[in-house]
Structure formats: C-alpha cells, structure tokens
Amino acid sequence: MDASTARAVLHYVLAGGCRIAVTGTAALDPSRGELVLLPAAARHRISPLPGLRGVSPPPPSTAAGGTGPADPADPLGPAVGIAVLDGPGGPVRLLSLRTGYDPRAVRPLVAGLPRAVLLERRRVEAAPLLRDTLRLLAEPGRRPGPGDLLLVLRAFEAALALAAGPRPPGAAHPHPGIGRTVAAIETRYAEPWTVDTLAREAGMSRSSFTAAFREAVGTSPARHLTARRIREAARLLAETGLPQSAVPARVGYRSRVGFHLAFRTAYGTTPGEYRAAAPRRA
CATH class of the missing domain: 1.10.10.60 (Homeodomain-like)
Structure with missing residues (x-):
C-alpha cells in the first residue's frame, strides 16, 4: 500500500464473546453476530470475556480458513483470517478482515466516526450486502481466492455506510x-x-x-x-x-x-x- 492508502480492520464475532480494547477509547464487548469496525486500524487488543490476557490482534488460523502468515511488509496481516481464542465459556471465533482504501473517497464518513464502532447484530442482519459478504468469507472450509481483497473492501464499504447512517438518539455527528x-x-x-x-x-x-x-x-x-x-x-x-x-x-x-x-x-x-x-x- 502506498502512502495515500488508509487502512481499516473489521472483527466479526462468529461464536462467543470478547473484549476489544482500543487505544485511546473505551473497550467494546461484541458478542456473536456483532461487528466491530476500526476505520483507521487503531491499535487494539482482543481477549475472551471476562478480561483474560489478550492478543494484539489475534493471529489468523490457517486451519480455520485464514489466508496464511502475515505479509511482513504489511503489519496488518492477511486480508481474511479466522482467529480462535480459548475462553472460560468456550472458544471465541472471530472473522478478522483487513483492507486498504482511498481516504479521500470516504473522508466525511470516517471523520465522523470514533476509533472503534460496534454494529449490533440486528443492524448487521438488516444490511444484506454486509451480512452476506461476512457469511461468505466465514464459510467453513472456504479457501482463499483472488477475489478476497475485493470482497473485504465491499464489506468495509458496507460497514462504513451502516456506521455513518442514522444513529441512536443523542449520538452526535x-x-x-x-x-x-x-x-x-x-x-x-x-x-x-x-x-x-x-x-x-x-x-x-x-x-x-x-x-x-x-x-x-x-x-x-x-x-x-x-x-x-x-x-x-x-x-x-x-x-x-x-x-x-x-x-x-x-x-x-x-x-x-x-x-x-x-x-x-x-x-x-x-x-x-x-x-x-x-x-x-x-
């Protein structure tokens, strides 16, 4: 990625619940079916609930459908990965997505968002493009392909539009x-x-x-x-x-x-x- 490309991270909870502690803002506690969007790829740590020692961020598991080891030239790692964390209530599974994007195209959306946004399950389920793309990328046994980068970018764009859309009462923009x-x-x-x-x-x-x-x-x-x-x-x-x-x-x-x-x-x-x-x- 060149200097004009920004980076974003998405974590979609497939099973269990976890805590995502983001530098500079309050921690989020997503559960199954919920999505956390980090539009500027803020530094963060992920741990199972309640508050066990986390990782930053969890390494993708190639056995569970990830795209393999991280590219040393890209500290964000592969575009698609499945992370599995051991928690007191059972394993926590995350679909972790990483993408680059042109910040000029979405400047007002990103500028109006916090460092980390939690999209509740009902909102994800009500957005067919986002929901179906996430399900496709998380499909068991799915092998990585040349279209993964485009799929992840579509998921990011859909999540960004959803996050910047109508907000709960009292949420300022x-x-x-x-x-x-x-x-x-x-x-x-x-x-x-x-x-x-x-x-x-x-x-x-x-x-x-x-x-x-x-x-x-x-x-x-x-x-x-x-x-x-x-x-x-x-x-x-x-x-x-x-x-x-x-x-x-x-x-x-x-x-x-x-x-x-x-x-x-x-x-x-x-x-x-x-x-x-x-x-x-x-």
Missing part, C-alpha cells in the same frame, strides 16, 4: 446532514439524484449543502456521486456477468453516452475494454 447524504450516495447511488434532492436528503438549502459538502468531502456532490457510480460500474464489469448494456441503468445512468464518457474519463478506457482486461487484473 459533526456533519449530520453531509454524513447522511454521503451514506445515501454510497448505498443508493442508482437513484435519480440531483443536487437539489441531495440537499433535501441533508435537510439543507442547496447553497449551504454544496459549500458544506465540498468542505467535508473535498469535491462537489455531483462529482462524488459520479465517482461512486463509476466505481460500482467497474465492479459490475469486472466481477459479474451482467450484460454491459445493462450496467449504465444499474448504476443510475439514463444515458449510455453519458455513462461511456464518464467511465472513460475515470479509467482512461471504455467499459468494454475494461471488462476484457478484468481476468488479467484478477
């Missing part, structure tokens, strides 16, 4: 309207958004919204929406068999010409050429 709008773009990019409808989503006037969005995200709402749509289009072209002609509408474009121009501007190639090169990239 430094930019509640902007955070809500970025979460909407992240998960509902195919809707026919305009700057006016995005401003209404944020509960702000058009002029105030545009200025606040640019300050928080570093680009205009329209550019951010385009980037999200084109990113999803690239994923569909590279990872699925969806007909190329169906991709523009799937990501929110009503004009194929507009889609082709936007895609070529972003990737320097046509959608067809991008799809043809996908197997070589994998």
